[in-house]
Amino acid sequence: MLSITDLHVAIGDKPILTGIDLEVKAGEVHAIMGPNGSGKSTLAYALAGHEHYKVTSGTTLYQGRDLTRLNPEERAREGLFLAFQYPIEIPGVSNIYLLKAALNAIRKHRGQAELDAMDFLSLVKEKMEWVSMEEDLLYRSVNEGFSGGEKKLNEVLQLTVLEPRLAILDETDSGLDIDALKVVAEAVNRLRSPERAFLIVTHYQRLLDYIIPDYVHVMIHGRIVKSGDSTLALELEKRGYAWIEQEAARGAKAGGGT
Amino acid sequence: MSGPAEKIRRLIKKKYPAGFVTDIEVDAVPPGLDEDIIRLISAKKNEPRFMLEWRLKAYRHWLTMHEPTWAQVQYDPIDYQDIVYYSAPAGQEARPKSLAEVDPRLLKTYEKLGIPLREQELLAGVAVDAVFDSVSIATTFKDKLSELGIIFCPFSEAVQAHPELVQKYLGTVVPYTDNFFATLNSAVFSDGSFVYVPPGVRCPMELSTYFRINAAKTGQFERTLIIAEEGAYVSYLEGCTAPMRDENQLHAAVVELIALKDSEIKYSTVQNWYPGDEEGRGGIYNFVTKRGACRGDHAKISWTQVETGSAITWKYPSCILEGDNSVGEFYSVALTNNYQQADTGTKMIHIGRNTRSTILSKGISAGHGQNSYRGLVKVLKGAMGARNYTRCDSLLLGDKCGAHTFPHIDVHNPTATVEHEATTSKIGDEQLFYCRQRGLSAEDAVSMIVNGFCKQVFNELPMEFAVEAQRLLSVSLEGAIG
Ligand SMILES: Nc1ncnc2c1ncn2[C@@H]1O[C@H](COP(=O)(O)OP(=O)(O)O)[C@@H](O)[C@H]1O
Ligand SMILES: [Mg+2]
Numbered sequence: 001m002l003s004i005t006d007l008h009v010a011i012g013d014k015p016i017l018t019g020i021d022l023e024v025k026a027g028e029v030h031a032i033m034g035p036n037g038s039g040k041s042t043l044a045y046a047l048a049g050h051e052h053y054k055v056t057s058g059t060t061l062y063q064g065r066d067l068t069r070l071n072p073e074e075r076a077r078e079g080l081f082l083a084f085q086y087p088i089e090i091p092g093v094s095n096i097y098l099l100k101a102a103l104n105a106i107r108k109h110r111g112q113a114e115l116d117a118m119d120f121l122s123l124v125k126e127k128m129e130w131v132s133m134e135e136d137l138l139y140r141s142v143n144e145g146f147s148g149g150e151k152k153l154n155e156v157l158q159l160t161v162l163e164p165r166l167a168i169l170d171e172t173d174s175g176l177d178i179d180a181l182k183v184v185a186e187a188v189n190r191l192r193s194p195e196r197a198f199l200i201v202t203h204y205q206r207l208l209d210y211i212i213p214d215y216v217h218v219m220i221h222g223r224i225v226k227s228g229d230s231t232l233a234l235e236l237e238k239r240g241y242a243w244i245e246q247e248a249a250r251g252a253k254a255g256g257g258t
Numbered sequence: 259m260s261g262p263a264e265k266i267r268r269l270i271k272k273k274y275p276a277g278f279v280t281d282i283e284v285d286a287v288p289p290g291l292d293e294d295i296i297r298l299i300s301a302k303k304n305e306p307r308f309m310l311e312w313r314l315k316a317y318r319h320w321l322t323m324h325e326p327t328w329a330q331v332q333y334d335p336i337d338y339q340d341i342v343y344y345s346a347p348a349g350q351e352a353r354p355k356s357l358a359e360v361d362p363r364l365l366k367t368y369e370k371l372g373i374p375l376r377e378q379e380l381l382a383g384v385a386v387d388a389v390f391d392s393v394s395i396a397t398t399f400k401d402k403l404s405e406l407g408i409i410f411c412p413f414s415e416a417v418q419a420h421p422e423l424v425q426k427y428l429g430t431v432v433p434y435t436d437n438f439f440a441t442l443n444s445a446v447f448s449d450g451s452f453v454y455v456p457p458g459v460r461c462p463m464e465l466s467t468y469f470r471i472n473a474a475k476t477g478q479f480e481r482t483l484i485i486a487e488e489g490a491y492v493s494y495l496e497g498c499t500a501p502m503r504d505e506n507q508l509h510a511a512v513v514e515l516i517a518l519k520d521s522e523i524k525y526s527t528v529q530n531w532y533p534g535d536e537e538g539r540g541g542i543y544n545f546v547t548k549r550g551a552c553r554g555d556h557a558k559i560s561w562t563q564v565e566t567g568s569a570i571t572w573k574y575p576s577c578i579l580e581g582d583n584s585v586g587e588f589y590s591v592a593l594t595n596n597y598q599q600a601d602t603g604t605k606m607i608h609i610g611r612n613t614r615s616t617i618l619s620k621g622i623s624a625g626h627g628q629n630s631y632r633g634l635v636k637v638l639k640g641a642m643g644a645r646n647y648t649r650c651d652s653l654l655l656g657d658k659c660g661a662h663t664f665p666h667i668d669v670h671n672p673t674a675t676v677e678h679e680a681t682t683s684k685i686g687d688e689q690l691f692y693c694r695q696r697g698l699s700a701e702d703a704v705s706m707i708v709n710g711f712c713k714q715v716f717n718e719l720p721m722e723f724a725v726e727a728q729r730l731l732s733v734s735l736e737g738a739i740g
Contacts, residue, residue, distance in 0.1 A: 048695050051687075072694040081695075088692040091683065092710030101706060102696035109697070141710070158696065 079165030185210030316444035519554025538597030541569025594627025
């Protein structure tokens with residue numbers, strides 16, 4: 001589904017990602033962990049096609065196609081979804097209006113008929129139950145005046161309605177209480193399927209108690225320095241990142257291979 | 259990524275859709291202005307003596323006046339001797355009695371603009387007066403309206419058929435001495451609409467005038483007068499377009515509204531004059547005076563405007579709230595793209611007791627557009643309990659445009675309440691990216707955000723026109739994203 005080879009990404013002139021390799025197959029859940037500032041969000045934004053994040057070298061194939069040739073909306077319509085670490089407020093545009101426009105843009109791209117207001121509403125009401133969100137949030141302006149937790153749940157609502165093929169969750173768990181965390185995990189687990197893949201960025205192990213990943217990757221200074229199964233997350237929880245940084249530094253001196 | 263850049267280039271190239279010229283012979287006066295030209299215009303219209311005298315008084319006063327310079331707009335000096343003050347399609351001098359007599363090229367023009375005039379194609383529930391350059395060429399549903407005693411006709415016809423009404427009300431809200439452009443209009447005005455709704459009558463359909471400037475080098479100086487008698491109600495809408503030309507053209511209109519006791523006038527404008535090209539060449543100078551007077555208790559006047567066209571807009575639809583408990587409203591969306599400039603707002607003059615006014619102004623600037631809100635809320639000594647609420651919101655697209663607000667508040671009664679709120683926001687790259695990440699194109703994202711921003715104003719428009727206004731806004735914003 002997603003095949004990243006030696007990806008370099010810069011913000012302005014500043015190199016941030018310096019050689020990412022990652023292979024995500026349909027049906028898999030990958031967790032990406034790492035200290036603050038290591039480049040996790042940069043990877044998420046670059047995959048979504050944000051213009052400030054310049055791919056300077058490397059290849060990214062998504063469903064066999066060069067991702068850099070698609071603009072952000074084309075990527076979205078092809079089923080790539082990013083749950084933002086900091087969801088954006090859009091005054092004046094109702095949440096439900098954006099959601100409907102998004103779903104219909106994607107359906108249109110897939111050659112499906114657009115949903116009318118009635119069908120859309122019943123779909124959304126069903127998904128609202130998954131994320132146990134207050135209904136009035138649907139009719140408020142997008143993310144405007146939402147609490148931190150409500151913003152995150154709203155991202156998850158969009159995720160459940162849009163049903164992407166590749167979902168990237170950027171620290172969706174940060175700032176959530178334990179009940180909300182469980183809601184997010186449950187929604188993700190319900191959406192797990194052989195056709196769908198997840199890239200879950202988090203820097204706490206906490207979420208991974210509820211979403212058991214197939215792979216865990218550790219990102220430090222713009223590279224994935226260690227990969228493993230779900231037990232790696234537990235080890236990180238116990239030992240922190242310092243030992244991995246040291247290990248990576250030794251490895252780099254020894255010959256640069258990852 | 260050549261895709262989006264290419265798309266944006268295509269969008270920019272897209273032409274102003276109403277920019278065509280109708281090829282038709284005209285009966286015009288020579289360019290320039292003097293008393294003879296005014297006599298000629300008056301004679302062509304076969305006007306009664308009082309009308310000519312009023313025009314001449316205005317002209318003589320105009321000679322003593324100076325063009326105002328206080329607005330936040332810039333333009334090269336206008337040569338008033340280079341303007342044609344009267345131009346009419348030839349052969350229409352004797353006003354056509356029926357559509358069968360109207361030149362088919364004119365009907366075709368309005369059809370192309372989406373304003374069908376032929377009986378079988380009429381928009382249900384909307385009566386239209388079509389003004390082409392200096393004359394009205396057709397008015398629909400006139401008979402049906404006259405059964406209710408409602409007069410809806412070209413201004414020039416009202417001067418002939420109802421001189422007593424014209425004489426009684428003309429210039430009572432906007433006197434001929436009012437301001438440079440209104441005074442010029444008083445001297446040379448050619449046509450426009452006249453509406454009279456008798457006591458207790460609710461006008462059953464929207465009345466609308468569609469103004470079209472066609473001839474080159476011609477100014478349009480229309481005059482509209484609307485009178486709602488006691489307990490009457492009328493909703494009126496004006497729309498405007500002009501061909502694309504490289505030189506600027508002047509449009510200096512005057513609108514006067516008179517609302518008597520318990521009556522209501524709702525006046526909506528969807529202004530789409532040619533705005534000039536993306537380099538700022540050409541376009542209409544829209545210098546307009548619009549004012550209404552609530553002359554009786556519980557009268558109400560409501561202005562709604564969607565201003566997307568014109569190179570320069572200079573207009574301040576205002577309400578004089580004389581009657582106790584009378585109400586004035588102003589809802590405005592003004593959009594400036596490319597090099598357009600708008601200086602617009604309102605004046606609410608509270609004279610009667612418990613008079614109320616609401617001002618809601620939404621300015622959108624894109625490209626190099628400059629958008630100013632200018633408003634005056636004045637509460638006179640006797641206006642016990644007067645209330646005003648003003649809200650001005652500005653939305654910026656890009657960083658080369660500007661938004662300015664000049665709210666003036668002048669209160670002479672301690673029991674009055676005046677509230678003012680203002681916000682400025684930007685359509686940020688992050689908002690656009692967020693929407694695009696959800697699958698919307700940049701264009702759709704911008705129009706969604708802009709429409710959201712204007713929603714409260716659009717809600718005030720008659721249904722048929724709210725959709726039109728939304729569409730117009732999207733078209734006017736094309737090329738604004740890049
Ligand atoms: N807009 C920006 N301009 C310059 N540097 C940035 C910008 N955004 C992020 N960075 C830098 O890029 C690095 C990676 O940031 P980020 O991807 O947000 O990390 P993470 O999500 O892992 O916390 C950090 O050093 C951060 O300071
Ligand atoms: Mg981050």
